Amino acid sequence: MTSIGIFGSAGRMGRTIADLLAAEGVALAGGTDVGDDPLPLAQIADALVDFSIPAALDANLAAARAARTPIVIGTTGLSDAHHALIDEAAREIAVLQTGNTSLGVTLLATLVREAAARLGPDWDIEIVEMHHRYKVDAPSGTALLLGEAAATGRGEALGDISVIGRGGLVGQRSEGTIGFASLRGGSVAGDHQVVFAGQGERIELGHRAENRDIFARGAVRAALWLADKPAGRYTMQQVLGL
Ligand SMILES: NC(=O)C1=CN([C@@H]2O[C@H](COP(=O)(O)OP(=O)(O)OC[C@H]3O[C@@H](n4cnc5c(N)ncnc54)[C@H](OP(=O)(O)O)[C@@H]3O)[C@@H](O)[C@H]2O)C=CC1
Numbered sequence: 460m461t462s463i464g465i466f467g468s469a470g471r472m473g474r475t476i477a478d479l480l481a482a483e484g485v486a487l488a489g490g491t492d493v494g495d496d497p498l499p500l501a502q503i504a505d506a507l508v509d510f511s512i513p514a515a516l517d518a519n520l521a522a523a524r525a526a527r528t529p530i531v532i533g534t535t536g537l538s539d540a541h542h543a544l545i546d547e548a549a550r551e552i553a554v555l556q557t558g559n560t561s562l563g564v565t566l567l568a569t570l571v572r573e574a575a576a577r578l579g580p581d582w583d584i585e586i587v588e589m590h591h592r593y594k595v596d597a598p599s600g601t602a603l604l605l606g607e608a609a610a611t612g613r614g615e616a617l618g619d620i621s622v623i624g625r626g627g628l629v630g631q632r633s634e635g636t637i638g639f640a641s642l643r644g645g646s647v648a649g650d651h652q653v654v655f656a657g658q659g660e661r662i663e664l665g666h667r668a669e670n671r672d673i674f675a676r677g678a679v680r681a682a683l684w685l686a687d688k689p690a691g692r693y694t695m696q697q698v699l700g701l
């Protein structure tokens with residue numbers, strides 16, 4: 460039976476994934492938390508999931524590479540340097556990195572890309588997200604993923620056209636930009652809305668996570684799918700066949 464190891468096992472997502480594994484009868488290889496060496500777990504697990512913190516990614520990825528164990532990276536707040544490391548690791552092991560493992564957001568990203576491609580740059584795109592008060596990164600990984608999808612639909616690189624937050628006398632909106640707004644409060648598991656604002660009309664494509672089970676289900680499905688895959692960087696679209 461395929462066994463799964465959890466980096467960040469004591470966290471909200473780590474605990475939700477462990478509960479799901481127990482409920483589904485999938486083997487848990489073990490977990491790591493702050494101060495643990497990730498290598499022993501990487502050596503015994505058939506696949507790994509990482510829902511920890513960006514500062515842990517370097518060591519977690521190095522352990523996965525050393526043990527040649529596939530890894531699903533769900534941690535958000537990653538930098539360009541982290542993404543370069545992930546690309547490098549994907550030359551040796553199977554890696555899937557995503558800001559959102561849910562079926563709903565994976566499909567939403569495809570719809571957003573399509574809408575952005577068809578509507579053209581005179582339709583302004585704004586992405587609004589809301590999360591619980593404990594979330595430490597902004598914009599959320601999902602908001603950035605949806606922004607990437609919209610930018611790709613327009614044939615642009617997100618980094619060239621994103622506007623993250625506004626305040627003060629910022630001037631009029633520049634055509635073709637993608638704006639991000641982040642709200643934090645309470646226990647919200649994750650709400651995302653992509654607004655396409657045209658002249659006299661708006662299209663809003665959104666997703667609301669009612670709990671963390673949806674992320675856990677996607678992460679476990681991705682890990683089981685990845686377990687026997689050769690080296691490469693894979694996507695949730697591939698896992699879910701979307
Ligand atoms: N891709 C997706 O679908 C989803 C992604 N996420 C992302 O997953 C991450 C975790 O979220 P969440 O569970 O809510 O956050 P938590 O803060 O609840 O969990 C993170 C856990 O990682 C632990 N940790 C810190 N350093 C290390 C380390 N070196 N090795 C292993 N574990 C470590 C933390 O310990 P301590 O608290 O003691 O520091 C904490 O228990 C976030 O980046 C979040 O945005 C969340 C939901 C879905």
Ligand SMILES: O=C(O)C1=N[C@H](C(=O)O)C[C@H](O)C1
Nearest residue numbers: 535558594599600601648649
């Ligand atoms: O921190 C969270 O909770 C979540 N993080 C991910 C993100 O940054 O988008 C996914 C989900 O929205 C919950």
